[in-house]
Amino acid sequence: MLRTALRNVFAHKARLLMTMLAVLLGVAFVAGTLVFTATISDAYKKSSQQGFTNVDVAIQRDDDDSDDRPSGVPDFTQRTLEQAAALPGAKSATGDASGFAALADKDGKLVGDGWATNGGNYYAGPDGKGTDPRYDMKRGKAPTRAGEIAIDWKTADRTGYKVGDTARMSVDGPVRDEKITGVFKTDDGNVAAGGSLVLFDNTTAQRLFTKPGEYTKINIQAKSGVTQAQLKREADKILPRDAEAETGKTLADDEAKEIENNLSGMQTAMLAFAGIALFVGIFIIANTFTMLVAQRTKELALMRAVGASRRQVTRSVLIEALLVGVVAGVVGLGAGVGIGAGLRALVGKLGEMPDGPLIISPSTVLTSMVVGIVVTVLAAWLPARRAAKIPPVAAMGSMHAPSSTRSLVVRNTIGALFAGAGIALVLYATSMDDGKAPLGLGAGLLLIGVFVLTPLLSRPLIAASAPVLRLFNVSGKLARQNAVRNPRRTAATASALMIGLTLITGLTVIAGGIQNAIDKMASDSLKADYTVSMANFSPLSTDVEKTLQKQPEVTTTSALRTVRATVKGDVKDLTGVNGKTIGDLTSLDWKKGSFAGLSGGRNAVVDEDAAKDQGWKVGSHFTATFQDGKKEQFTISGLYKGNEMIKGIMVDNASVTPHMHKVTDMQVMAKTKGGATSATKDSLEKALGDNPAVVVQDKEDLSESIAQFINIMLNVLYGLLAMAVIVAVLGVINTLAMSVFERSQEIGMLRAIGLDRRGIKRMVRLESLVISLFGGVLGIGLGVFFGWAAGDMIGSSIDTYELVLPWGRMAIFLALAAVVGVLAALWPARRAAKLNMLAAIKSE
Numbered sequence: 001m002l003r004t005a006l007r008n009v010f011a012h013k014a015r016l017l018m019t020m021l022a023v024l025l026g027v028a029f030v031a032g033t034l035v036f037t038a039t040i041s042d043a044y045k046k047s048s049q050q051g052f053t054n055v056d057v058a059i060q061r062d063d064d065d066s067d068d069r070p071s072g073v074p075d076f077t078q079r080t081l082e083q084a085a086a087l088p089g090a091k092s093a094t095g096d097a098s099g100f101a102a103l104a105d106k107d108g109k110l111v112g113d114g115w116a117t118n119g120g121n122y123y124a125g126p127d128g129k130g131t132d133p134r135y136d137m138k139r140g141k142a143p144t145r146a147g148e149i150a151i152d153w154k155t156a157d158r159t160g161y162k163v164g165d166t167a168r169m170s171v172d173g174p175v176r177d178e179k180i181t182g183v184f185k186t187d188d189g190n191v192a193a194g195g196s197l198v199l200f201d202n203t204t205a206q207r208l209f210t211k212p213g214e215y216t217k218i219n220i221q222a223k224s225g226v227t228q229a230q231l232k233r234e235a236d237k238i239l240p241r242d243a244e245a246e247t248g249k250t251l252a253d254d255e256a257k258e259i260e261n262n263l264s265g266m267q268t269a270m271l272a273f274a275g276i277a278l279f280v281g282i283f284i285i286a287n288t289f290t291m292l293v294a295q296r297t298k299e300l301a302l303m304r305a306v307g308a309s310r311r312q313v314t315r316s317v318l319i320e321a322l323l324v325g326v327v328a329g330v331v332g333l334g335a336g337v338g339i340g341a342g343l344r345a346l347v348g349k350l351g352e353m354p355d356g357p358l359i360i361s362p363s364t365v366l367t368s369m370v371v372g373i374v375v376t377v378l379a380a381w382l383p384a385r386r387a388a389k390i391p392p393v394a395a396m397g398s399m400h401a402p403s404s405t406r407s408l409v410v411r412n413t414i415g416a417l418f419a420g421a422g423i424a425l426v427l428y429a430t431s432m433d434d435g436k437a438p439l440g441l442g443a444g445l446l447l448i449g450v451f452v453l454t455p456l457l458s459r460p461l462i463a464a465s466a467p468v469l470r471l472f473n474v475s476g477k478l479a480r481q482n483a484v485r486n487p488r489r490t491a492a493t494a495s496a497l498m499i500g501l502t503l504i505t506g507l508t509v510i511a512g513g514i515q516n517a518i519d520k521m522a523s524d525s526l527k528a529d530y531t532v533s534m535a536n537f538s539p540l541s542t543d544v545e546k547t548l549q550k551q552p553e554v555t556t557t558s559a560l561r562t563v564r565a566t567v568k569g570d571v572k573d574l575t576g577v578n579g580k581t582i583g584d585l586t587s588l589d590w591k592k593g594s595f596a597g598l599s600g601g602r603n604a605v606v607d608e609d610a611a612k613d614q615g616w617k618v619g620s621h622f623t624a625t626f627q628d629g630k631k632e633q634f635t636i637s638g639l640y641k642g643n644e645m646i647k648g649i650m651v652d653n654a655s656v657t658p659h660m661h662k663v664t665d666m667q668v669m670a671k672t673k674g675g676a677t678s679a680t681k682d683s684l685e686k687a688l689g690d691n692p693a694v695v696v697q698d699k700e701d702l703s704e705s706i707a708q709f710i711n712i713m714l715n716v717l718y719g720l721l722a723m724a725v726i727v728a729v730l731g732v733i734n735t736l737a738m739s740v741f742e743r744s745q746e747i748g749m750l751r752a753i754g755l756d757r758r759g760i761k762r763m764v765r766l767e768s769l770v771i772s773l774f775g776g777v778l779g780i781g782l783g784v785f786f787g788w789a790a791g792d793m794i795g796s797s798i799d800t801y802e803l804v805l806p807w808g809r810m811a812i813f814l815a816l817a818a819v820v821g822v823l824a825a826l827w828p829a830r831r832a833a834k835l836n837m838l839a840a841i842k843s844e
Contacts, residue, residue, distance in 0.1 A: 021730050023328035024335065027372040031336020033271055034364040036343040043356030044256065052255075053187060054094075054133045055248040056222040057231045059084060062244040076215040076240065082126075083238045084218050089226035090234070094132065096217040097121040099209035100538040101198045102693030103151065104168040105159040110535060110692040112155070116195025117536070117693075118188075119171060121205030121215075122150065128202070133221070135199065139163050140182030143201045150182035150199040152191045168692075169198065171208045172664060173534070173541035175689030211662070279499065282379040286492065300390050310388035317387050321380030322373060329372025336368060415452030422446025426785070430792040439793065443786055447499065450782065454491030454498075458774060459484050465770055472766060475759045478750075479766035482739070483774075493735040494775030496728035497820065501776055501813055504718065505783025506790065508806050511710050513791045517801040518706050521643050522699045524800065528558075528585040528669035529676040530684065531702065535693050539664030544688065551687050553672045553680055556581045559665040563656040565624035567649075568614065574604075574624060574649050576656035585669040586646060593618050593638030604634040604651045607642030626659035644798060676700075725816075728775070729824050736768055736828035744835060751837035761829040768825035769818060776817025780810055 059076065076095070085093035101119025103111045111117065122142040124130045132142070135150070140163035143149050149169070151161060161167055165180050184199065191197050199205075206212050222231045228247035235245040246254075300313055308316075341358055425442025429435030450457075462483050469476030483490055532548065534540050545559045558578035565574055579599030597603045606616060616622070620636045632655060642648065657663055672680050676698035684696050697705065740747070747760060755763075788803055795801040 020324050020328045024332040027332025027368050028335035031333045031368040032339025035340025038359040042359050052248040052252045055219045056228045057220040057235050059218040059245050062242050076218050078213050084220050087234045089223050089231050091221045091223045094123045094219045095215035097205040097209045097215050102170045103196050104692045112196035119198045121202045122199045135184040137182045137184045143181050146204045148181045149178040150184050152197045153183050153185050155196040156183045170691050170693040173544040175691050286379045300387050301392050305392035314384045314388040317384035321376045325373035325376030329369040333368040412456050415449050418445050419449025426789045430789050451495045455487030458487050458490050475762040478763045482767045483770045494771050497775035498779040500725040501779025502782040505780045506786040508809050509787025510790050511714050512804040512806045516804045517798050519703045520800040522702050525646050527587050529672045530670045532668040532696050535695050545668045548670050554670050556584050556671040558582045558585050558669045560667045562666050565626045567624050576653040577650050579652040589641040591639040597637050598652050602634050603637035605638035606649050607647045608639050628659050729820050732824035740828050740832045748837045748841040757833040760833045764829035764832050765825040769821035772817045772821030776814050
């Protein structure tokens with residue numbers, strides 16, 4: 001039986017090639033994902049370890065405590081630094097004053113990725129005459145006074161800046177022109193990832209990021225022979241309030257873990273779509289082996305007649321599947337390594353990543369092989385069982401045995417039960433506050449149910465194409481009859497395409513609804529013509545609002561400031577606004593009260609959800625304990641309906657500003673005389689110094705910025721789902737090629753009675769087109785249903801959400817399904833047309 005299995009594999013090389021390709025693509029995606037994430041994770045881990053080379057112990061803020069305690073953020077003073085340097089076992093101590101710093105390149109564009117554009121201090125010792133062990137100056141010298149900076153060597157290479165050049169930059173809004181005095185090398189992981197690092201002299205950095213004489217962190221280096229644990233125990237004795245000491249190893253491990261967690265989401269998403277591709281591949285494998293078994297009915301029956309047992313016949317088919325799986329696994333692993341290397345190179349071009357070798361772990365090899373083999377063998381198991389059930393007497397009969405009425409009734413009943421249960425669960429999920437779990441389960445059951453029912457659905461849906469196919473005369477009529485001749489085969493072929501289009505359509509429907517909701521939210525809740533903020537949403541200097549107020553076209557402004565306070569034992573963010581002008585810049589749905597009385601008083605307005613949680617109503621009082629330890633009592637003077645743009649507790653800026661460690665704004669709203677125009681926007685940007693770190697946006701810009709994020713996500717998902725569609729194309733090609741082989745006699749007879757080669761080609765192409773459009777219609781229909789259900793759940797949290805059907809994109813998806821059908825038929829149609837009619841008529 002082993003020899004028989006090997007002979008069958010080599011005898012049907014061409015037929016199994018498409019099946020092997022389907023498995024290969026899925027395995028390659030899995031292997032590529034594992035190789036890429038392991039490679040980038042290892043590179044970042046090593047970069048993290050290098051970044052803490054000179055740090056044995058760090059004294060830093062206790063982030064957990066700062067959220068729960070009202071005492072505020074600890075300040076590390078020069079005294080703390082001196083105490084750290086004097087610790088037993090300490091070789092040296094370095095003060096770190098760092099924060100956001102945006103550097104513009106020579107074209108005025110922001111350098112770095114926008115989230116890792118950092119600034120820091122060059123700590124030259126207590127007397128200012130030493131060197132900072134963290135930074136090795138490659139060219140020039142360290143900054144020593146205001147107006148001087150040093151930049152990292154990767155940023156220098158990317159921008160072309162040299163020592164002596166003047167660079168434009170911003171820390172909290174206003175533009176600064178700084179002279180570059182040096183270029184340094186660093187092991188900072190952010191720089192390795194493509195960010196930028198700018199160094200100031202110690203005094204300037206403190207003024208920009210903390211306060212004079214204060215640091216954000218203190219790094220301690222141990223003497224020879226002193227362990228990090230020993231030094232940490234000593235550092236624990238001098239900790240200021242709400243501070244903690246951590247070893248360099250712990251910090252490196254934490255950063256590596258954070259990187260791993262950040263990568264895990266991407267890895268999960270990529271593996272999910274690899275799974276979808278493999279799931280689609282299962283249909284192709286099962287379809288291929290079902291057709292192979294059907295074509296070899298006589299052969300298998302004769303084997304039974306000469307003594308082969310059912311188990312041996314099953315084993316023979318499974319051995320074929322095993323061999324296909326092994327080859328697909330090996331080749332897929334090789335292709336996956338190439339994909340991983342390509343992704344790493346792509347990431348390097350889009351940004352940067354630390355250097356490191358390509359990581360191909362034993363678990364990656366094992367996973368790839370197991371996936372390839374298990375998926376193939378499982379998909380071939382049902383056809384193998386069918387093969388074993390072929391009675392010996394079938395060797396004397398026809399090639400194909402039609403499905404029994406009983407088997408079709410059982411199939412349709414099971415499909416109806418699954419589909420009904422799936423629809424019920426999806427509808428139930430829409431009535432729940434958090435129905436993600438039942439929605440996911442219902443979607444899975446409905447997909448399975450529709451797949452099982454596809455043979456039943458194929459006849460009426462394909463019959464609907466009859467009027468169009470009649471235009472193609474005999475070829476069209478034959479194509480329709482061929483498409484419904486074997487409903488199970490048609491169903492398996494169409495289902496592969498259906499799954500991909502279901503996911504694509506569903507995601508598009510959801511994204512369209514969210515975008516429409518955001519547009520409506522912006523137009524309904526904002527009267528302001530512009531909002532001004534930092535590019536990475538870091539704190540904005542109060543000078544920005546002052547600059548805007550000086551512009552002749554600006555009529556009204558309000559700065560938004562956020563401060564943290566404890567209310568009834570819970571940590572809350574209080575948003576400070578200009579109580580006099582905020583009513584002219586927003587349009588809120590007031591349930592009771594208004595902004596009146598907010599200015600200069602101790603009043604607050606709260607969104608109705610927050611008020612409901614706290615049991616507040618207009619006239620209620622609450623006490624806020626700020627991070628400086630001081631308390632203020634507020635009276636609720638208004639309740640409004642919040643949304644994703646405006647919600648929470650709002651008070652007057654006069655109430656929050658005295659409690660801020662450093663007074664900054666999060667955003668500034670502005671209204672202008674002539675409304676939002678491109679000329680006004682250009683004027684405001686110019687007044688702010690054409691600053692790459694500051695973003696001036698009107699309502700349309702706000703919507704577009706969010707839409708850009710959604711579109712990027714959609715494009716990534718489209719790219720990943722394209723894998724499933726490619727696998728589905730292979731399935732259509734495979735089915736048609738094997739169908740042409742099965743119908744060799746029939747095609748030969750058609751040629752003999754007058755159907756020319758062009759007619760044969762047209763027949764095969766139309767059959768492929770009908771099957772693909774059938775899968776496309778099912779996929780788009782299911783996608784709209786799932787998109788509606790998911791959108792209904794989203795609508796419970798976003799009031800402005802409503803279903804928006806993207807008719808244009810759905811038409812494109814259906815057209816793409818048609819293109820898939822046409823392209824998939826090219827080779828099978830050409831092969832059918834080239835059949836020798838006499839040889840075909842004589843074939844069995």
